[in-house]
Amino acid sequence: MKLSSQAQAFVLHFGEMGNRWGFNRTVGQMFALLTIHPSPLNAEQLAQALKISRGNVSMGLKELQAWRLIELQHQPGDRKDYFTAAGSIWELARTVFEERRKRELDPTLSLLRQLLLNEPQDEQEVQAQEKIQEVYSLLELLEEFANTLSKLDHDDLLRLMKLGSGIVKLLELKSKMTGGKTSE
Template sequence: MKLTDDSQAFVLHFGEMGSRWGFNRTVGQMLALLTIHSEPLNADQLAEALKISRGNVSMGLKELQAWRLVELHHRPGDRKDYFTAAGSIWDMARTVFEERRKRELDPTLSLLRQLLLNEPQDGAETLAQERMREVYSLLELLDQFATTLSRLSEADLQRLMKLGSGLGRLLDLKDKVRGGASGSGE
């Protein structure tokens, strides 16, 4: 498994961005390689191509499976496990988006629900709790919105994302057509 310069660059870049996207370097590299390599790869091939240890590959694959970003395949007469990226690029993006929503929002929502049950004991606490409530409202709305987005079909997502500043106009259009009294569909 020898990578071309461009594939190498792509793989190394994903490794560097990995930590910002929620996984570690080698997981990022593995995901990149499986994304651009059309044929399934086994653990030894990944280790050789990325020059990382076999154990690291095993842990990385475990994590990518937990994210549901890779798919397992088997070849007749070969006992090794082979992997490909799971689904289309859009499928993968949706998966990462949804998983990050869970990791980055849910724990905070859960804590804030707890804290907001308590009675503030003085003025400072009341003010602090007001701010926490604002944080909670915003994050809850964001969480719902992210969930809504990740449930849209690819076609709808593309339409939405291509709107550009038409999005603002569309929101106005809605208010005109439906009289502004709609919105909280669920």
């Protein structure tokens, strides 16, 4: 378990970006290491490579499994649990995307839905309600769009992402064919 300086830098960086991506430093490092390492690793190896405690590794693995980002494997004749990244880079990215959608969007949608059930009691509340409705509509649309993207197969997703400004032309094309704008 000797890391090249390349791998080292990669792992440390993902540790630092961890916060922003939704997990903590060591979880980020563990994920990066399992992603970049060619073969599965066990808890002991992770602890040693990252210089963190065995307990911390155990907790981190649990979290990465909750994110569905790693999977357990067994080596024949070895009782230890070995882990690897759950799939290709693209699959991992998809999973992160989906999990983040769940964690960042769903709780808010659920609360706002709740709030919109109440009857506003005065002018103040009517105005607040309107704002809440706007936020809700936007987030709901975003959620649906995210779902749509999640369901695209790899080729379609790739094509879509590569469209660039061609996307506008395509939208106009569609517009002409069906003869309508969504905002009308």
